[in-house]
Amino acid sequence: MPKPYPREFRDDVVRVAVNRESGVPLRQIAADFGISETCLQNWVRQAAVETGAKPGVTRAEADEARELRMRVRLLEQENEVLRRAAAYFAQAHLPKMTYPLVTELAADGIPVTVTCRVLKLSRQPYYRWLANPVTDSEIVEAYRANALFDAHRDDPEFGHRLLADEARHAGESMADRTAWRITSDNGWWSVFGKKRGRTGKKPGPAVHDDLCTVTDENGRMRHEFTADGPNQLWLTDITEHKTAEGKLYLCAIKDVFGNKIVGYSIDSRMKSSLAVRALENAVAMRGDVAGCVVHSDRGSQFRSRKFLRALSRHNLVGSMGRVASCGDNAAMESFFSLLQKNVLNRRSWTTREQLRIAIVTWIERTYHRRRRQAALGRLTPVEFETTMTKTLALAA
Numbered sequence: 218m219p220k221p222y223p224r225e226f227r228d229d230v231v232r233v234a235v236n237r238e239s240g241v242p243l244r245q246i247a248a249d250f251g252i253s254e255t256c257l258q259n260w261v262r263q264a265a266v267e268t269g270a271k272p273g274v275t276r277a278e279a280d281e282a283r284e285l286r287m288r289v290r291l292l293e294q295e296n297e298v299l300r301r302a303a304a305y306f307a308q309a310h311l312p313k314m315t316y317p318l319v320t321e322l323a324a325d326g327i328p329v330t331v332t333c334r335v336l337k338l339s340r341q342p343y344y345r346w347l348a349n350p351v352t353d354s355e356i357v358e359a360y361r362a363n364a365l366f367d368a369h370r371d372d373p374e375f376g377h378r379l380l381a382d383e384a385r386h387a388g389e390s391m392a393d394r395t396a397w398r399i400t401s402d403n404g405w406w407s408v409f410g411k412k413r414g415r416t417g418k419k420p421g422p423a424v425h426d427d428l429c430t431v432t433d434e435n436g437r438m439r440h441e442f443t444a445d446g447p448n449q450l451w452l453t454d455i456t457e458h459k460t461a462e463g464k465l466y467l468c469a470i471k472d473v474f475g476n477k478i479v480g481y482s483i484d485s486r487m488k489s490s491l492a493v494r495a496l497e498n499a500v501a502m503r504g505d506v507a508g509c510v511v512h513s514d515r516g517s518q519f520r521s522r523k524f525l526r527a528l529s530r531h532n533l534v535g536s537m538g539r540v541a542s543c544g545d546n547a548a549m550e551s552f553f554s555l556l557q558k559n560v561l562n563r564r565s566w567t568t569r570e571q572l573r574i575a576i577v578t579w580i581e582r583t584y585h586r587r588r589r590q591a592a593l594g595r596l597t598p599v600e601f602e603t604t605m606t607k608t609l610a611l612a613a
Contacts, residue, residue: 222252223498225482229577230257231264236574249582251599294327298335316346316359339366341403362399364389369405376407425535429512442548444474447602448506451479452549453495453513455487456556460566467576468495468518470511471552472503475605476590477598478552478580479503483573489521496524500531507532514538514546552584559583 234246234257247257266273305318319332333340342359361384368375368383375383381396391399400406429442429450444450450473457466468491469481480499484491500506511533513519519537528535538546560579566572585599593601 221501223480223501225494225498226502227260229483229573230581231260232570232574233578234261235264249578249586251581251586291331294331295335297325298322298327298332302336316343319343320347337363337367339363341366358399361389361391361395362403365396365399366403366405369400373407377401380405425537427538428510428534428536429538442473442512444472447472447474447606448503448509449474451499451509451511452546453492453511453519454546454549454553455491455516455518456553457487458557458561458566458572460569460572462567462569465566465569465572466491467556468492469549469552469580470495470499471549472602473548475598475602476548476552476593477585477602481577481580483576485569487518489518489523492518492521493523493527496527496531496533508534510534510536512536512538512546555584556580 230246230250230252233250234243237246243257243261244254247254250257262271263273263276265271267275267277301322302315302318315336315338319329319336319338322332323329329340329343332338333343339362342362346355346359364384364387365380367387368380372379372383377397377400378393380400381391381393384391384396442450442452451470452473453468453470455466455468457464459465463485465483465485466487467481467483469478471477472479479502480495480497482491482494482498484494496511511528513536515537518524519535525535527533556576556579560575561572566575586597589595589597590601596604
């Protein structure tokens, strides 16, 4: 079953279809964007439902119904936890230990997160207890950690001494030094204090190594953007353009193999989420991309934790050039130059919506399917990828 198209891509196609000139059939718009006419008709029909022009179930209503079903399921699980806990602790011959109950409920399909939240337990001590045989002293330590965690959650500004006072008031006696050790091991620091030691977050590198640099015969370093197949090397960058409403930012990702824009995202703000959405859209459009190198400059959006986590989540490899050096990403800059000449500088743009439609139309209709490139043997990016993919498949 093919993966669904990214939502941003679907919205852009609908914008183009709704704002098309009279006489242009939907079939032509569908062909320009590489989708079926039936698919486009469904998207336009759903967009009409969303705007209230036609009756039907909107996306918000469907999401609300799904959220309500999840909420009902969660309430059923919480009621089951309370019922089992009441029966468990009512039996006097059983030891008053909560962790075995958590395990029993997990075996019956109740998530550990739900059980711990209902019973007001911390999950960290439970998982430590589950992984290793525990002694009486470790059980005492777990209950102390629970008491300290509850106090820290209620009053994040408290230091370890005040947390120890709260824990002792809750019935878990301990020395201040013990409270300091437990809180420091778990990273429960006061919001007013200086964080020391571990914070629970894995530090990531500020930048990646430059994987597109090669050394020529004279020993000089230069960049080489080549690939033997699709999804081996992607280039990404962000460009901006002014409208009467303000700036509009485009983050695009280009596959070096066929010079095709495999993913993009457009927004009125240049935040890390812009780069993350472009990457997620590219992955959704391309499928299996594990091991692909993603080369960018050292902009803050590409050094953000969100973008690094997105790379790791899809098993992509990061690569970065120098700071403020367009030559280190020349292939991407050439695409933005074409976009600037063919779209952005052709006229003054009143609204962001007008410019957005113009950008996505030029990318999907002109650049991908009509603009032939000498580097691709006078083929368009779509034609080149289709031809070469078949050739590679036959060669394999």
